[in-house]
Structure formats: structure tokens, C-alpha cells
Amino acid sequence: MHYDLQINRLRTLVAVVELGGFRRAAESLHITQPAVSQQIRQLSGLIRSPVFASTRRTLRLSPRGEELLRYARRMVALNDEAVGRFIPQAGHIMLSIGVVSQLAEVLPEFLRLLNRGMPQAQLGVRTGTSEELAAQLTSGQLDAALLLQADPLGPGTDSRELGRMRMAWFGRPAHGERDALPLALFPEPCTLRGQVGEVLDASGIAWRVAYESSELIGLRSAAKAGLGMTCLVANGDELWGLTPSVRPGLPEPPEPLPVTMALAPGAVPEAFAGIAEKAFRQALQGYPLSSSDAGAKTGTEAKVGTGATAKAETSAKARADAKAEAGEASGDPAGAPTSHTPVLAAAAA
Numbered sequence: 001m002h003y004d005l006q007i008n009r010l011r012t013l014v015a016v017v018e019l020g021g022f023r024r025a026a027e028s029l030h031i032t033q034p035a036v037s038q039q040i041r042q043l044s045g046l047i048r049s050p051v052f053a054s055t056r057r058t059l060r061l062s063p064r065g066e067e068l069l070r071y072a073r074r075m076v077a078l079n080d081e082a083v084g085r086f087i088p089q090a091g092h093i094m095l096s097i098g099v100v101s102q103l104a105e106v107l108p109e110f111l112r113l114l115n116r117g118m119p120q121a122q123l124g125v126r127t128g129t130s131e132e133l134a135a136q137l138t139s140g141q142l143d144a145a146l147l148l149q150a151d152p153l154g155p156g157t158d159s160r161e162l163g164r165m166r167m168a169w170f171g172r173p174a175h176g177e178r179d180a181l182p183l184a185l186f187p188e189p190c191t192l193r194g195q196v197g198e199v200l201d202a203s204g205i206a207w208r209v210a211y212e213s214s215e216l217i218g219l220r221s222a223a224k225a226g227l228g229m230t231c232l233v234a235n236g237d238e239l240w241g242l243t244p245s246v247r248p249g250l251p252e253p254p255e256p257l258p259v260t261m262a263l264a265p266g267a268v269p270e271a272f273a274g275i276a277e278k279a280f281r282q283a284l285q286g287y288p289l290s291s292s293d294a295g296a297k298t299g300t301e302a303k304v305g306t307g308a309t310a311k312a313e314t315s316a317k318a319r320a321d322a323k324a325e326a327g328e329a330s331g332d333p334a335g336a337p338t339s340h341t342p343v344l345a346a347a348a349a
Helices: 007-019 022-029 033-047 063-086 101-117 130-138 191-202 216-225 236-240 270-283 292-298 307-330
Strands: 052-054 093-100 121-128 144-148 158-165 167-170 181-185 207-212 230-233 257-263
Touching: 007 022, 007 033, 007 063, 022 033, 033 063, 093 101, 093 130, 101 121, 101 144, 101 216, 101 230, 101 270, 121 130, 130 144, 144 270, 158 270, 167 236, 181 191, 181 216, 181 230, 191 257, 207 216, 216 230, 230 236, 257 270
Parallel strands: 093 121, 093 144, 181 207
Antiparallel strands: 144 257, 158 257, 167 230
């Protein structure tokens, strides 16, 4: 047979002891004093012993009552913690957000901006691989996620591509030129892992998995220790002090990966999407993120926040085009440029 120590009875016991009387406990709990007395009697019946040894001038707990009080305080506190986690206060909302571990450094700025735009939000944050976070988004464990992957998400998911992240090789493992290239990789399933294998296979480079971990810190440590080469966001040297890879015949890293803000269907307030997107874009400044539209049209890249460089490159192209037009007007073929300087496209902040 099971017995339940109801939280309201335990809360009454704690109130009586902490406030020093039945009447004060009743006022604090907004119930009648007879109701307080009844709940204490019910607890006495459960422990088969009086809760209080004395209830006259000075309240004094019985030995069994003292033991029950210790449990009561812990259980009431745990109950209140759980309620606070799953049932937000009036006027507040709860949001669970995931950020792919390679972009976790955006969190301080993102959370600052999100709190400014939605101060009533109670936030929970998780990090992990994009595949893990995408699965949690689909299952309803997350309301929103910042992902780094090309795989499509589940039906009904609102996905907004913020740009494409340039990748780079890191680590200088000790191995002979004829040996298979040791790699430090995320485990399957992993979009980036598959693309790394495809790039190396296409270049005829033999490779092997020397280290595997779902934790980013593990891959970074393996690369620094010389266990294997890895492929991460291109500013990994700035973020984590990684050493760029140098190896004869090493191909270009995989194509830039889409950076996507994904929202679970119907899970977030309408205002959140715009505020979160703007916050993510600003927090991503400084990353080697290229505009999706510009990258698709010109194949060029730009590091977010390098507006001055982009402006200078654009001006240089404009001058070259003007010179070409002048050459054509004068009939001088020498006036036409033989090459064009690529235009850097900065993603919107």
C-alpha cells in the first residue's frame, strides 16, 4: 500500500514551525486555523506519532516530528523548484534554446540582446551537435536552435538561414607522408564529417579516424595534442588557439555550411522570432560568415563585421568597371581589365 505525503500538509508543517504558531501559519497560507490543525493531525496519523510534543505556550516538535520536518523542508523546496521550472510566473514565458557547440561563443551577446528585447522570458540553454539539437527541436524539447548543417529539418519547422560559415583545417598531427591522415571527427550522424570524407576522397588522400567525440572540447584537445587533424569553423585559431593545418596536397576544406535559426512549429511567441534572429545576426559578427545570397551569386566570402574591407573592394571594382567602359568608348582594348577583384559581401548584422 502506498502513502502520499501531500505537499500542502508538509507546507503547513513548515509554516507552523517557521512562523511560530497555528494562527500565523493559517494567515500566511490563506486558510483557516482549524484547517491547519486538521492537516497536522493527518500528518500525525501518517507517522503514527504526534508531530508536536507541545502546542501550548511554546511549540515543541516530537522526535518523529523533527525528523518529518527535515523531509518536509526538502520536499517543499523541491516541489517549488520543479513548479518554477515548468510553470512560469504570471506574465513570463519559458523558452528552451539550443546552440551548436561550434558557435557557443555567441551566447553571451545573444542572451544579452534577447534579454533586452524580451526581459519577461525565462531561458534554458543547451549546446551540442547540430544533429542532436535538431532531433530535440523535432521532439519538442527545444523551442529554437542555432544550427550548422545542410540537412533539412522536420516538417513544419521554421528555418531561417543567416549565412554560410566558412570552415578550415586545424591541427598538425605527426605522421609520415605515406601514412593515412589521422582525423579527429564528430561521430555519425554528422553533416560535416561526411563532407570531410568526401573532400579527402576526391583528392585521393587516405585518411583514418584517430579520435572521435561528440564534445567540441574533445576535438579541440585532440587537434592541439597532435592526435589528428580536424575541420571546424575557420576562426578556430582566434576562438580556441588552434593551429591551422599545413600539409602538401591538402585540399580546400568543405564548402561553407548553412547557419540556420530553426523554430519549433507553434512553440514560440510571434515576437521572439524577429528578436532572436536579430540577436543571432549581431552575435555572429566576427565569424567567417558569408551572405547566403551573395555567396550563391558570386561564390565570394566575407567575414561579418568587415564592412570597411567590403566597401574598399567594392570601390576598387567600381573603378575597374569605369576604366573598362572608358576603354571600350575609346576603342582601346588595352583599357579593358583582364581580371576582376572579387567583391566581399558582408552579411547583415
